[in-house]
Amino acid sequence: MPTDMYQLSSQKFSNREILLETVRGMAYSLGFVTVIQKSKKKKNRWVIIGCDHGGSYRTNRSRIPNSGKKKSGTRLMNCPFQICGRMNQGTSWRVEIKYLSHNHNLSSDISGHPYTRRFSREEVNEIKEMIAADIAPRQILTKLRKGNSNLKAISRTLYNVKAKIIKDGLGGRSMIQALMDELGKGGFTYDVECDNEGHVTHLLFSHPSSIELARIYSYTFVMDCTYKINKYKMPLLDIVGVTSFNTSFFCGFAFLFKEEESDYVWALQKFGKILGYDKQPSVIVTDRELALMNAIKVVFPNTCNLLCVWHIEKNILAKCKPFFDDGDEWDVFMSDWTNLIDSSTEDQFNEAWSEIEVKYGKYRDILIYIHNTWFPWKKYFFRAWSSEYMHFGHVSSRAEGSHATLKKYLEVSSGDLRTVKEKICHAVDHQYNEIKTQLSSEKIRIPHDLRIPFLSKLIGHVSHFALRKLLNQFELAYSDSLSPTCIGQFSKTMGLPCAHVMRRMTNEDLKLDTIHYQWRMDNISLSKNGENQDVHGDRIDVLVQELQLKYQQLPLTQKEGIRKQISQFVSPSSPLVLEPMIRQSKTLGTNSRKKKKQSSSTKKDPSGFEMVEKVRRCNMCGNMNHDRRRCPKNTTQNSSMSFMPPILNGLPSPSTSFVVDLNLLPPNSDYNNPS
Template identity: 50%
Template sequence: MGTVFKLVLIDHRTVMEKAAGWKRQWGLFVLLIVQLFFIVEASGATPVRGPGSINSRELKSSLPPLRLHRLGHDYVVMDNGIVMVTLSTPKGLVTRIQYQGIDNILEYNKETNRGYWDILWTTTRERVLDGFVMLRGSSGFYTYSIFERLEGFPAMTIDQGRVAFKLQHKLFNYMAISDTRQRVMPTPYDRSNGQPLDYHEAVVLTNPSNPQLKGEVFFSNHYAGRTMSLEFQDGEPWKKVFGPVFIYLNSDSANKDPSSLWEDAKKQSVRETESWPYDFPLSEDFPTAKQRGTVTGRLLVHDRYINRNLINANSAYGYQFWTRADAEGHFVIKGIRPGNYSLYAWAPGIIGDYRYDNFINIAPGGEIRVGNLVYYPPRVGPTLWEIGVPDRTAAEFFVPDPDSKRVNNLYTDHADRFRQYGLWDRYSDLYPNHDLIFNVGTSSYQKNWFFAHVTSPHSSHVAMMEGETQDVGGLESDFTDEDFAEINAIINLAVTSNFEEISEFYESSEGVNYANNARESGSVEEKMLNDAECASLLEEKFSTRDELLDRIRNMALKGGYVTTIKKSKLGCYVIIGCDRGGKYRGTSVPLSEGKRMSGSRLVNCPFQILGKKKVGKPWKVEIKDVSHNHEPSSDMSEHPICRRFSKEEVLSVKQMTMAGIPPRQILTSLRQSNSNCKAIARTVYNAKAAIKKKVLAGRTMIQALFDELGRGDFTFDVKRDGNGHLTHLFFAHPSSIALTKSYPYVFVMDCTYKTNKYKMPLLDIVGVSSFNGSFYSCFAFMQKEEEGDYVWALERFKTILGPDQQPSVILSDRELALMNAIEVVFPGTTNILCVWHIEKNVLSKSWQRLQVVYKEKEYVCNYIKNTWLPFKEKFVKAWTGNHLHFGNRVTSRAEGAHAMLKRYLTVSTGNFHEVREKICLAIENQHHEIKTKIASEKLRVIHKFQIPMFKELVTHVSIFALSELLKQYELAASSLLDPCRSQFSNTMGLPCAHFMQNMRGEPLLLSDIHPQWRIDIRSFNMDGGVNTNGSDIESLLKKFHDKYKCMPLGQREDSQKQIAQLINAEIPLTLEPTIQPHKGRPSGSKKRKGDSSTTRDPSAFEIVEKARKCSVCHHVGHNRSTCQRLKSLVDRGVLT
């Protein structure tokens, strides 16, 4: 596909360099910041003030405008008055850069060989967008490129991607890469006339234009090598933004020393880096700073063989974004693009990498605090000896002097003197007859260990790597300490090499060692394949990697063996071994100190097959070793890999887990559908853990909870303490909100316990439906059960009802904190106390006392006066009979709702994310039942309701309400009707018997029925929205948009800034709650340590009843020892 390019001019810079005529010193700096294994796009928001610059305010009014214009049909020109860039169309090649009166700072080559984005690939089937940006007052321009592969594109390899500018050699003859790597450059003609060396990019300068360079070697790096290429399979999508790169030009006529230009460029580089990432690229593929995230934490190394305390690590990095930790191990990685990331780290002096267990999900503007990360390096014992320092460099080793005929003076006394050309070849001069021998204990790696592992004609000894054409030199280590011979030890090698060398080392050394170890140990040797089968396998070609893996896996299973992937690279190679291959490596904890009875099935089996694939060719097999050092298995369920679930079974496990089915029942169901299933209960637990990890997708539990509450249109709110720990969580399902708005009259509030691992009480607010059934309105987890906690929860509940809506009645226990909160938030609502709990409260706290002193009238009066009379209006029927409570005088429906909820939860040790999922299942099932029942009652006509008085109500009023009306109808027809006190109508919202008598046979009207009981007006709008202060977000935005049109420009800009601040406001970090001390149950209730059951502990009245209930006659008030019936049976000889 062709290359597309776009141009952007942005007029928001007010500083420019002072024009000063012809310049004798010129500089062009490509400010591209390269960090570790990836490219961090260079950034710039502040223009330079280079040598000779003047005050920006003085020049603000005189800055030339930005211009973009065509030059004929073939060119486009960008001009800001300082730099003018000409690009060809349609390819977007930079053909001319004009600066400080110079017609073109680029070399006068062909236009296709001056300035361009360069990409080397095996096919041109790729989309490329090249962008060029010029800012007002900036001494330079920006360029970036976006490479994209879409699904369906063919396989391809990208060997190189770069931006290149060919500069005039007459203007640019000095290079500066760093403070210590600077020098005069030869001209292109000097290089072309020099003596070529073996390395393609290296020449000896024989007759340079600058005599000081004569005899020097000049070379450059151009190619990274095939193994560093990007390889893509058929249909594999990929997209990458390279840049923006800032092309910065400066000049200085007053000073011939180029160091002034270099110092100016360094300052500009700092400005660019500090202002990264850019805010001006008009591409959705380049997130702005506000759209990126941050990761902070602290890396600590725990190596008990070096220091028993935690060691502060001083380096940490990520896959694409990296940083260096401070002296205490603290690190901050800023400017991270949104997405899922793995976090890696390494510390100088420690072999191996640290990897964070979870993926990290970066949201726009978010900040992830991973806390203290403790790295336990792979260790089996203290270090006996060490050659070099594992700091990912070879600077500490011996670097020889260069050949006198091949010297580059830049590196003569340089810290990076190993960069001298041809130093690797000095190995043959230093060791002409044999490879180097390093004597552990006496040799010094600074003097005796060659810095590079190079080709050599000498034979190898201990370890050898085989190249494609010749052997790589070996190494031999002599141990002078005789004690080493009696010690079991492990040697760790930190190798710097490309993939082929590492893989060949792996294949030759480990494979051979496996076989040798097996035979030396005297164990059995079993061949999985005979010679004919091996020959046949070598001839086979496989179109896909999975096809190859299945072929070898099935061959192994037939022989009683199991294969696994030991190492692989997508689309390149796969190393297949026996699942019993390798050795047990151990952990940082000694076996004697371990708490588990751990073991290992690994026996260092040597079996190994290599699958390889080259670009555009099928997969093929290379056999390394087909022997096993153990007998085949008679029962394949011995192998964990055979107990794995298929993708379909994993999906079934997920569905049944969501349905609340226990693991052992899940396993039973899977075995019924697949008789060959070899899984055990532990397999189900592992699958559930993997599913949970996948659902979290690298997010913390709290992050996942907030994300799913937001995406699910929940209404929710949280509170945090000073340390960021969550203390309160309120949420309402959109289905619950719809039901709450439809039935906003009567609610029951009560806390339940043993629902979550944090032991936080759960306030469950339950509503009443048309059928006199219950529904979940909302939930609130609270740190405590104090008045402030209840007020916070009820204020959120009030937002669901709306500012002008208050319930007529709220039922609760005699919980003073909750009663006070109801009075504060809903002053117009009647709070009725549960009479059942009052009775049980009397039973648990006062009944025994009353039995003893019931004749003491003063005690009885004081108890009633102090405990219950202050709340008489809240439970005595004479008062509650005047309030619309729909027959609800007890909180039993809340207790039933608790019980139903706990049947979904199954355990009391779940976190909030898991609890929310189970609650959602309960709510969704409940909402479906209510909708179905309404639809059913609209169709059904109950025969006993077919009476004239009810003809307007049938199929419009719920069956429960009709049943209550039928009772009143029958009572009206009797002669036992008492005088009307209006209690039935006041409490139920339905016509009473007296009202029906007065109707004299006329039919009841729908207007006589309270809306609570109507089923013909239920819509259950599922928008889930909550009106705040009478306005929703859409109406607010519309009002703002109308007002915005009438604003002057200055006010518009201020409004935009305020909106941007709201959008990009930093979301506070929320941590998991701390475990709370809960109320618990009274003394006498049984408590089991570590119990995960959701079953509530017995209440005080239940303990009292149990203690007073006789086990013989089952009567309350005495026990077995005082039972008169038992005494009578014994006296009559019936019992002994």
């Protein structure tokens, strides 16, 4: 052993920390690591320093060799190295040499010792900030290594620190209790429902910023469930709103136990209270989720429910494309289907459908599928009927884009509800700041293409998206392509004057009162990230509104008095609830002992249209764009498919039997009586 350690006994150290750092640095240079074995800071302060190989592994029970041993190891081998640091009667510290020998070889690389991989306090504080900013662990390590070239920490070191930070943040509370406290103290409007054992089955919450935007833009919403969000496998109902700039924002989130009508009714009732009784939505866009559609009729009976055209087209793709061997013929069919959807009147719709029946009569299965599956809902998405409602053009897939945005923040599907809530808050804060900045920018910025006298009174008061829609109508008004008759679809659906109205306006500028409030910016003033909001104000307002609705003779002047009385009974503490039950996935296959490893990916399972869009190769002839069932060499299949019964008036032949799922038909459907 070099004599450097002996020289420590002749030195004096001003405090305990300098002594420890000096000994540790000298040990690093020699190829071992020192740790504190015992310490006493009060009377007769002293510290015993030993090698990290000192001591021996202890177990609570005796183990039979090769029977039930842990698949791990230990670095403890009773190394006798030991020195002692003592504080003199004054303020200085001295070192006493006990034993400097080791019973093991010294390390040429000390990065294998766990102590050397520790982070400093400054680095831990920096890690906390980066974790709060939702920075990935690998990027955190890269940032720390650039600041400290001697950093020996690895990914596992960072994961351990991250787990400790999360545990300290809970403060001894359970995950679900910490979530309830954060929702209650953070200004969220939320509601929770539990089963008989106290486990959470339903949870709806809305960020203060989302509530502010939802009450401003309360006309149109898009609703859809997404999956692979949390480790409990609870579906998440994502409620999306639309701003005057034609951008989306998150309004609220509801974790549901199942996707049944009762679950959706619960979520919509809670969301309706968030909006307020005076701000019920005009239009809600969904996919063909029958339980959700029925719940909308129950909770919002005066709201129009439209179907998402994007989802419908993808269903058509999944069910119909396999029948077409020629890609060009499929493109022509989709073009005809688009023309059918865009039919302006019911007569045009009937004419377009008759042409499709004649043109694609040989594809009997396709016509039956469209007729039985989508025609019962034709008033929900065909333009001839949907144009009667003011949906502001929001009939495409906004929900899918919102799901993708949300999952970029989540990254994994194995998080608990508190972790998911924190990631959601990051996404909501980002959206809110983007919308707030765009609102301020469009109030002071004038695009050059909109500098025309006709729109001069709208600049700074109406969003640029709406102004460009008006500009297109203005150009159409004085073009030769303008239809002589006005059916009023543009004004009914968009809330803006159409080209025919503009053409009748002579030497007049467009006035602000002709623009729907969905596109207006003049009366909107967003707060700073929901600051200065009453934490329990929304819950109290809901209770007051319920009382006023129940007792209609209640004077409005008594609202403040009632509010004070109710606030005394609204407890700021969150309810005592238990964590949701983790649903076990069913094991596939005959061997039940083989359990499928749970994936943490948020990527959704492939949909039917995605499977169809993949390039297909026949396993009989090896050619592309068809399968074994439709292979020309499959003579057995072709002979059975050679006879195609005719179609009469768009309906199957009476002599042909087919199965119709009655659960897919709406109530009071007239398709039980084809005549």
